[in-house]
Amino acid sequence: MIGLYSPGTSFVHRAPTLLKLVLLSLCIVVIGLSPDLRVVGGAAAGVVLLFVVARVPLRAATAQIAPILLILVVALPIQGFLSGWLVAALMAGRLLVAVALAALFTMTTTVTAVLLAFQTLLRPFRRFIDADRVGLLVALTIRCIPLVADIVREVMEARTARGTRGSLMSIAVPVVVRSLYAADALGEALVARGLDD
Amino acid sequence: MSTIHFEAVSQSFGDRTVLRDVNLTLTEHRIGIIGANGSGKSTLVRMINGLVTPTSGTVTVDGLNVARRAREVRRRVGFIFTNPDNQIVMPTVQEDVAFTLRRRGLSPAEIAERTAAALEQFGLAAHADHPAHRLSGGQKQLLALAAVLVAEPATIVADEPTTLLDARNARRIGELLHTLPQQVIVVTHHLHLVEDFDRVIVIEAGEVAADGAPAQALATYRDLVQ
Numbered sequence: 001m002i003g004l005y006s007p008g009t010s011f012v013h014r015a016p017t018l019l020k021l022v023l024l025s026l027c028i029v030v031i032g033l034s035p036d037l038r039v040v041g042g043a044a045a046g047v048v049l050l051f052v053v054a055r056v057p058l059r060a061a062t063a064q065i066a067p068i069l070l071i072l073v074v075a076l077p078i079q080g081f082l083s084g085w086l087v088a089a090l091m092a093g094r095l096l097v098a099v100a101l102a103a104l105f106t107m108t109t110t111v112t113a114v115l116l117a118f119q120t121l122l123r124p125f126r127r128f129i130d131a132d133r134v135g136l137l138v139a140l141t142i143r144c145i146p147l148v149a150d151i152v153r154e155v156m157e158a159r160t161a162r163g164t165r166g167s168l169m170s171i172a173v174p175v176v177v178r179s180l181y182a183a184d185a186l187g188e189a190l191v192a193r194g195l196d197d
Numbered sequence: 198m199s200t201i202h203f204e205a206v207s208q209s210f211g212d213r214t215v216l217r218d219v220n221l222t223l224t225e226h227r228i229g230i231i232g233a234n235g236s237g238k239s240t241l242v243r244m245i246n247g248l249v250t251p252t253s254g255t256v257t258v259d260g261l262n263v264a265r266r267a268r269e270v271r272r273r274v275g276f277i278f279t280n281p282d283n284q285i286v287m288p289t290v291q292e293d294v295a296f297t298l299r300r301r302g303l304s305p306a307e308i309a310e311r312t313a314a315a316l317e318q319f320g321l322a323a324h325a326d327h328p329a330h331r332l333s334g335g336q337k338q339l340l341a342l343a344a345v346l347v348a349e350p351a352t353i354v355a356d357e358p359t360t361l362l363d364a365r366n367a368r369r370i371g372e373l374l375h376t377l378p379q380q381v382i383v384v385t386h387h388l389h390l391v392e393d394f395d396r397v398i399v400i401e402a403g404e405v406a407a408d409g410a411p412a413q414a415l416a417t418y419r420d421l422v423q
Contacts, residue, residue, distance in 0.1 A: 005289065007326040110326070111288045112295070132300075142288050146330040150282070185283035188248055192276040193286070193297055193344070194268070 006107045012054035013108045017117040024105050028098045037086070040093035047100045056107050064103035068095055111142055136195070140186070147186075151178045198380045199259050199273060199352045200224050201245055206254035208240055208403075215240045216251070217403040223382065227375070229391025229411065230384045231418055232400035238384050241400060242354050245382065246274040258352070275345035275379075277355035281337035282330070284344070290332070291316065291325040294344045301348075315347040319373075335366025342373065352380040359387050388415055 007013075012020075031043050051061055072092050079088035115135040122131040155174045164170070201223040208216040215237045232238045243249040244256045247267030256263045258270045278284045287293040294312045303311075316322045319339045324332060329340060338358060345353065355374065359367035371390045374381050383391060391397050397414035399407040399421070407417035 005326065005328075110292065112292045139287055139292075143286055143329075146328070147282065150330075182283060185278065185280065186286065189276075189278060189284040190286060192246060192248060192271065192278075193284075194271055194300070194348075 005110055006056055006060055008055055008108065010054045010108075012050055012104065017109055017113040018120060020105055020109065021117060024101055027101060031094050031097055035090070037089060037093070040090060040097065043097045044093060044100075047097055047104070050104055051100070054104065054108050056104065060107060061100075061103065064107070065096070065100055068099045072096070111139060115139055144186075147182055148175075148179055151175055151182065154178075198224055198226055200257075201352070201382075202255075202257045203241075203244070204255050204257075206241075206244065206251045206256060208237070208244075208249065208252050215403055219254070219403075219405060221398070221405065221408070223396075225395035226380055227391075227394040227396075228380075228382045229394045229397040229414075230382065230400060231386070231388065231391065231397060231415075232406075233422065236400045237403040238400040239356050242356055242382060242384050245352075245354050246271050246276050248276070272348070273350055274352045274354055275348060275350035277338075277341055277345060277353065277358045279357040279360050281334070281341040281361075284341045285329045285337065288328060288330075289325075290321055290327055290329050290340055293329050293340060294347050297344050297348045311347055315343045318346075319343040333366075335362055335369065338362060338366065338370055339373075342370070346377075346379075350379065352382065353377060354382045356384045357386065358383065359385065359390065388418070391415075 027043065031040050034040065072095065076088050076092050079091055115138060118138065119131040119135050122129050122134060125131075152171070152175055155171055155178070158174075159170065201221075203219050203221040203223075206216060206219040207214070219241065230238045230242060240249055244251055244263065245258065247263045247270060250264050258273060261270050263270050285293050287296045291312055294315050295308050298308045298311060313322070313325075316325055319342060321336065321339060321343060324336065329337070332340060338361075342358075353374075358374070359370050362370065367387060367390075371387070374383060374390070375393075383394075385391060392411050392415070394411055396409065397407075397411045398405060399414050399418045401421055406421060407414045
């Protein structure tokens with residue numbers, strides 16, 4: 001998803017998105033409830049195996065999992081002293097496995113596949129919810145993240161170029177104004193591409 | 198070629214008049230529209246697929262009144278914007294092209310096939326799964342073209358498609374516009390782009406200042422901007 005998708009043809013990539021989502025949720029529930037270190041350890045080994053099978057680039061995988069390690073560096077000793085090292089190890093293992101699995105899902109599933117899965121999930125409610133529209137909404141939200149990030153970067157650069165160091169307002173106002181312009185243009189493009197209802 | 202007809206078209210935003218009584222019939226294969234910033238040329242071409250509805254007068258495409266039957270007209274007329282960033286709606290290259298083919302009653306296999314063919318044609322096949330926002334400016338404009346042409350419109354309207362591009366990419370897009378079988382209407386400041394078009398129209402202060410063969414129209418425009 002977003003910029004994180006890493007293309008591939010492994011069975012992890014090809015597995016149906018809904019199946020992946022269900023297994024991801026199930027696995028997280030199971031390791032969340034299990035008080036046994038062996039279960040969590042087994043799950044961790046399984047996740048490592050899946051990463052290898054999916055041939056996700058090592059660097060991309062590390063970038064996904066590193067932030068949680070930073071949290072654990074602080075949280076693990078605290079939990080260890082307060083409630084025992086077994087609980088601390090369980091907590092760390094659960095977090096790591098959950099984050100790694102979610103990252104694997106993100107890196108092996110395209111946005112289109114997630115949208116289609118959403119639409120399938122929403123189908124029973126189609127009398128109340130237009131699944132197509134929800135899908136488009138999610139897609140546009142994802143697409144707008146880099147768009148707004150670019151706007152913020154350009155506004156910061158313009159500020160630096162002029163040598164001014166103003167308040168938060170001096171960034172916020174041009175960012176909001178330019179985002180609205182971009183939204184207008186995006187709307188026009190959607191209309192031109194046939195989404196005019 | 199489609200017949201695009203402007204009849205007594207005027208447009209004003211508040212008390213600012215942008216176009217004044219424009220009458221044009223466009224039937225040629227390649228038509229260039231040039232004029233100063235703010236002359237009204239972008240507004241004029243936006244009327245062709247109903248992005249702007251004229252304050253008075255009518256625009257028709259093959260006899261279809263754009264104001265009333267915009268949806269049908271938009272299936273015949275593809276539009277390329279200046280800034281491809283605003284035209285890309287989906288996160289990856291392939292998904293953005295496939296997005297055009299939604300709701301057209303095509304099977305997923307047909308969509309995949311046509312998307313792949315379009316990416317191949319525009320040299321983007323190697324980037325199919327890449328995030329669209331990481332492409333270079335030239336590649337983004339190629340993607341915008343691919344996403345429009347995959348729907349096989351009869352007419353392409355391009356509003357300054359090369360303004361944001363470097364010289365090489367501008368030439369590449371220009372060459373593509375020259376080889377398309379579709380009717381092409383291009384608004385541009387890159388005058389050499391339209392030098393061998395079939396017809397060039399000069400818009401000045403909301404009116405048609407010159408209309409005809411490129412050499413003559415470009416000469417008029419050069420005089421105007423002196």
